[in-house]
Amino acid sequence: MTAAADPNARAAQQLLHHVAANLRSLGLIEPRQKVLVAVSGGCDSMVLLDLLHRLAPRFEWALAVAHFNHQLRGEAADADEALVRQQATRFQLPFFAGRGDVRALARQRRWSLEMAARALRLDFLLRTARDWGSPVIALGHHADDQLELFFLRILRGTGGEGLEGMRWKSPAPQTPMSPAEPSPTTLLVRPLLDVPRATLRAYAALRQVPFREDTSNRSTDILRNRIRHELLPLLESAYQPGLRHTIPRLMEIVGAEAAAVRLWAERWLATPDTPFDQLPEAVQRAVLRLQLRQLGHEPTFELVEQLRLHPGRRVTAGPHTWFLRNPQGRVQVAPPTQLAFQPRQAALKLTRAGHATFEGVHLSWRITPTRGDRRPPHKPRVEYFDADAVGRIVLLRFWQPGDRFQPLGLPRPAKLQDLFTEAGVPPDERRRRLLAIASNGTIFWVEGLRPGEAFKLTPNTRHRLRWAWTRETPAGPPELPPELAEP
Numbered sequence: 001m002t003a004a005a006d007p008n009a010r011a012a013q014q015l016l017h018h019v020a021a022n023l024r025s026l027g028l029i030e031p032r033q034k035v036l037v038a039v040s041g042g043c044d045s046m047v048l049l050d051l052l053h054r055l056a057p058r059f060e061w062a063l064a065v066a067h068f069n070h071q072l073r074g075e076a077a078d079a080d081e082a083l084v085r086q087q088a089t090r091f092q093l094p095f096f097a098g099r100g101d102v103r104a105l106a107r108q109r110r111w112s113l114e115m116a117a118r119a120l121r122l123d124f125l126l127r128t129a130r131d132w133g134s135p136v137i138a139l140g141h142h143a144d145d146q147l148e149l150f151f152l153r154i155l156r157g158t159g160g161e162g163l164e165g166m167r168w169k170s171p172a173p174q175t176p177m178s179p180a181e182p183s184p185t186t187l188l189v190r191p192l193l194d195v196p197r198a199t200l201r202a203y204a205a206l207r208q209v210p211f212r213e214d215t216s217n218r219s220t221d222i223l224r225n226r227i228r229h230e231l232l233p234l235l236e237s238a239y240q241p242g243l244r245h246t247i248p249r250l251m252e253i254v255g256a257e258a259a260a261v262r263l264w265a266e267r268w269l270a271t272p273d274t275p276f277d278q279l280p281e282a283v284q285r286a287v288l289r290l291q292l293r294q295l296g297h298e299p300t301f302e303l304v305e306q307l308r309l310h311p312g313r314r315v316t317a318g319p320h321t322w323f324l325r326n327p328q329g330r331v332q333v334a335p336p337t338q339l340a341f342q343p344r345q346a347a348l349k350l351t352r353a354g355h356a357t358f359e360g361v362h363l364s365w366r367i368t369p370t371r372g373d374r375r376p377p378h379k380p381r382v383e384y385f386d387a388d389a390v391g392r393i394v395l396l397r398f399w400q401p402g403d404r405f406q407p408l409g410l411p412r413p414a415k416l417q418d419l420f421t422e423a424g425v426p427p428d429e430r431r432r433r434l435l436a437i438a439s440n441g442t443i444f445w446v447e448g449l450r451p452g453e454a455f456k457l458t459p460n461t462r463h464r465l466r467w468a469w470t471r472e473t474p475a476g477p478p479e480l481p482p483e484l485a486e487p
Ligand SMILES: Nc1ncnc2c1ncn2[C@@H]1O[C@H](COP(=O)(O)OP(=O)(O)OP(=O)(O)O)[C@@H](O)[C@H]1O
Pocket: 037, 038, 039, 040, 041, 042, 043, 044, 045, 046, 066, 067, 068, 069, 070, 121, 138, 139, 140, 141, 145, 214
């Protein structure tokens, strides 16, 4: 039977024409380009390879095949690699294989295995494309992937950018592995993005494209699979038979709106002609998302909102990364020196005599029985307190906004900030002043200020605490740059 007469052969031919038309009309891959085809060994990317191989002479492309072995499924993973290698050899194409320790990366970064696998795979594909000199990586994502992603994101929570879904053609993101490295202008293209999975299956069957089934695709423990096998068939059969048209259209509309907001944000970042706070909420979020991505970090809604609503506050994102935003809308990673400004504190147990060093301040103390308020002659950096009023456990830390203190001679506690002003302590010096808190929770000593009124020696004092300090370093914790300092 000829291709024209055999409906299956005709369908396969139609797919080839359809993909060629996509490639041409959307300008996905230029003629005479080097194209790296990312092939997992699954049906979709094996069909993609087959199609591109057939189209290559027409477009005069030079193809190569890249496969990343995630080493997560033992022998099955090796068999995937072998199959892809075999097919590349059959087509006489260069073959690049990569592998990496997905589990180790997931542990190290506290990512899911899926995230770690994706990051390592992308990193490998980008490096391979760069080394081989290809500006394009072709991926086998198709229309069902796009629909599944839509519902996956809705269920997990997302915004306009998320609903936009995957694009036909997009610049490769910076890999999470090397966010600092400027990404070369590698493009990711998805020539099958409007082709249903069933069409690809039919093509594979007809053309006898070999592929391997990933058994995890059937597991209903995985949300994406439940969407594929349960939710989508139900929606399509019982609620909206036109789902495959309405959802892509919605994605396109929302995506275009998100792109407009993103453009506004990009322009504002280049020329911030409006105060950040006066930008529309959507643009504020886009500004922060853009910057977080540039810093190599996933902009989650919570992270973005914390930064948006609280300029100057350090926001944690994962175990190691902290971000700050200044009032002008600029985000930066808090460098380790600024982490040092976490409210660090140390508890001291006051034995009869002892010494301790905290953040470069060396303290020594002695408690002696005494009668009355006899106070030895004044010496710099030595104070005397009623040891029983102080108690046996004291807490050491640096000044925090909101601290109150009642120094000798003052009728009631005052804001420490005002006391610093009165004493002429310059603002940048204030955070470096160490203070000590008595067992009852009251501050009894602030470096450089008069001792606490409630802890002074009185005629009733029975134990006297001698408290002396010297500094190893002139400074306490490092300062935040002024534009990032907390209000
Ligand atoms: N291990 C891999 N090595 C190379 N490319 C891969 C690999 N896994 C996925 N890709 C690329 O990313 C695309 C999308 O990945 P996804 O995980 O959705 O696909 P898959 O279901 O594993 O495989 P396929 O799309 O080939 O059926 C694939 O079509 C392929 O182009």
